[in-house]
Amino acid sequence: MSDEVTNSMSELSHSPRLDAKVPAGRLQEKWDAYKDAVSLVNPANKRSHNILVVGSGLAGASAAATLAGLGYNVKCFCIQDSARRAHSIAAQGGINAAKNYPNDGDTIWRLFYDTIKGGDYRSREANVYRLAQVSNNIIDQAVAQGVPFAREYGGVLANRSFGGAQVSRTFYARGQTGQQLLLGAYQALSHQIAAGRVTMLPRREMLDLVVANDRARGIITRNLVTGELERHAGDAVLLCTGGYGNAYYLSTNAKNSNVTAAWRCYKRGAFFANPCYTQIHPTCIPVSGDYQSKLTLMSESLRNDGRVWVPKDPTDTRAPEAIPEDARDYYLERRYPSFGNLVPRDVASRAAKKECDAGRGVGETRLAVYLDFDAAIRRLGSSTIQDRYGNLFEMYERITGDDPYRTPMRIYPAVHYTMGGLWVDYELQSTIPGLFVLGEANFSDHGANRLGASALMQGLADGYFVIPYTLGAYMAGIRQSESISESHEAFTATEEEAGARIDRLLNNKGDKSPTQFHRELGQLLWNHVGMARDHAGLEEAVSSIESLRDEFWERIRVPGSADRFNKNLEFAGRIADFIELGSLMAQDALRREESCGGHFREEYQNSEGEAVRNDENFADVAAWEHTDRRPVLHLEKLSFENVHPTTRSYK
Amino acid sequence: MSRPDVTLVSALMSPVGRKVLTGVTGIGLVAFVIVHMIGNLSYLSPDPQAYNAYAHKLMSLGWLLYTVEIGLALCFLLHAIVGVSIQVRRRQARPVGYKAYKSSGSPSRSGYSARSMIFTGIILLGFLILHLNSFKFGPGEAEGYTAILQSGEEVRDLRRLMTEKFREPLYAFGYPVVMVLLGMHMRHGVWSALQSLGMMSRRLSPYIYAFAALLGALVAIGFLVVPLYIYFSG
């Protein structure tokens, strides 16, 4: 990608292809106005509408259960052997809502404002406001389903402050909030399965989207047990397939998290928005060797009592306990005196990287910093620390073999969440009519950086409370006579393409395994499109990824055959898509000549190393359209009518 | 969801019902063996006719005794049938077994006693038949086994029968071995029955488990002292 292209891009104006369909009126009244005006679908007709929900995470399970409850005919798909195992299950910390139960001044407006600001002013006001509005209903719904949130002694729900928020608005169920919310949604889904309104199809991978007459009409899936390709026709497709953090190979995402479904939709005409926005979480267990298969998150809450430091002298290889106070650099406390160890995720992550780049990293790989509880244990006693973090300490010890009560934890940042995703309008509809995108798979609510405990909120908001209305608007407008059957030529052609891709993978008798390629891609992205990016590095990434892609198709070896359970075949297909996505991530990062949220460009920082945003030229959503040559950029200009972008400062 | 159609019978045939049955019958049998054991101990009483008096008292209960006996027989029968059926289902539930298998250890209760329930149970059943044959349906007054109580009543001399039997080494040592197996059956059984009947909580469980061991041991000892005493005192 050349300079002239990138420069001209930032001068693009708002693309007419990107109509966000935000209702008119005051911010606070938009959603109600929308609901008042939306057309309703006759209950008798709902039964004849087939809805395909791809994914059974918080977004997918909540949408499928709710739509079936409304009377639609739903098919729900997931890769795992059970809907209950979707990646959402792993979320630990909690879910936000503006209930203001602690009476500490929270309001819907404040949750909205924090989310917009946390997203570094790169999200759409109306969507975020709606998210804050429905947040309260989510908690009500979850409690009614039997989600055992933490409680106070008086029997009311407990809240905690999370991710540096000034109010306590986070609801939690031990360190297993995602699990409990997902089980709630999964149980609601099971209820509808038992009632015969949802057909659940686990161990299915969506390999392509079927588009006919410019509308999404169905999907092609692979049965992961028999290998069979299957056709599923529907009046609408809801993509709830999660984030693409696994492009980096090592991330906190589950092994099966992928971009394939979203990428196939992109290739069929859905625009991909802001692919460069990746969230790197500062407190993960560091890599221990090259066999490492994934990274484990340690809850952010640890930074409430842990102090982050590295030895001042890079050659100081003494055991951490043996290093005296004055030879330690508590660099977060030094650089950010007012927030100290509690600076936001992106700031903490970059700071750790900076120390390690300067050679002060610790541990065998030297890619780690200490998170030390010694002071807290001495101040509060180890039993208090055990109450607060006991199970996290145990988990840490299980994985590393070190006891954090005695020796500091070693932590390092890891890829955690992707803010980018398929572009959607206010109705969560992509640029392909009939294709809706929910949860982490869309780009919608978190701008350039997501606040802690907001992803669970968004996934459930989309599924329980937004899509039931906005899908109705679409359904009311389509005619049944236009729907196509599974024998339509569009299905035949799409299935053939999917089959051909599989054959190509299997017939290529190369010498490198899928995982080897995935690791290489991950390294490339981590080095160049990771915590800090620069022009030269990004250009290098674009060209290296290009060659990796060529090498992939020359040298890939996929064992086994197509007609059976074959994990390596699944992985190979996903990695091929990750490679293509990686290139788009780098191109998007290259074009965004500013630093904002999860996207930090070395060129755009102030003298103190803090991010410098460029609102004049980049207050926009970059939505990429696939073409046969190179991706074409479309911009949705963001306007802030209710909040005024300010610089985030944590000094 | 409409309410599933359950009847008492279908409920008793369910996995929960089967456990309720083994549990209830098991508890009944436990009560029986405890009473039986205490009765046996009267053999050791300084009064040489205490044992025969006790046995006679039981016999004179008439219809009450018959009711209890029928109840007991039913308990044994049901208990054995359900116990065996559980074992049959166990085979069906895992047609291909493990090449390597071991217990993970505490808090597992799957020790020797637990895993040998079916064997100890079947041995107990076999023993029961022999036992009834030797004693209940063994020689009585007709065969000259008569004793005269202090009251002057002429009764069956079970004491003599017992003394004779347990002078034989096979009886004297075979019987205690079976009693140890009974103790083992109770060691898991008492805990298990309470768990089966839903009378268990996380806090109580370890105490009840310890109590079951104690009860099993006491019953086994209570039963085996008499034959050993007879053998060695003879």
Added chain:
Amino acid sequence: MAKNMTINLRIWRQKSPETPGKLVDYTVSNASEHMSFLELLDVLNEQLIASEDDPVEFDSDCREGICGSCGVMVAGIAHGPQQRTAVCQLHMRSFKDGDTITVEPFRARAFPIVRDLVVDRSAFDRIIAAHGYVSVKTGSAPDANAIPISKDAAEEAMDFAACIGCGACVAACPNGSASLFTAAKIEHLALLPQGQVEASQRAVAMVDQMEAEGFGDCSNYAECEAVCPKGISVSGIASMRRAYMKGVFSK
């Protein structure tokens, strides 16, 4: 430095539910004590791909002990020798250089083998669908704080709700019973006012489904609790039985 270990593996290989399987010996000579057990299998699979052999299929996803996808018998114990640990979090530190470890799938009639170490646990989903939920539709919920719930009840409900549905309880049970799994859901919901309304009919429906799936009976071995990665207590099974009988008698 991390210790280098040589590990011998005897792994169950089976091509389909119908074809018979067998144990096959493998050696991984570059294992590390810091590896997880599944990473050891990853390394073995890379080795197998390189030598044009068929890699060993096994399920895993989160690899942090919460999704319940993973689950194999390691050295005769479901999820391996370290208690309260799913096999994805079991680390090679628990073994010695030169150890031979037998790896088998979770076995039960109700968990047919898909391939190698992968089994079909959809019976669990059907048990939940039988009534493992509160019948509440989206949008009909009262305010979350409308019904106070004591902290103890919430905590205890959470102890049971923590079940990850991995199936280790079935795999370890000498009888192949699914009682702990079924009881965990019944108890989780029965301990909360929202779930109490349907508690006894839930118990009846779920127990009946468990039976229909072909799981074995519970002999109170409590082996399930010992292998459960979340340490779910068998006291739940006792309560399930109470709820079930209540369901029958209150009819």
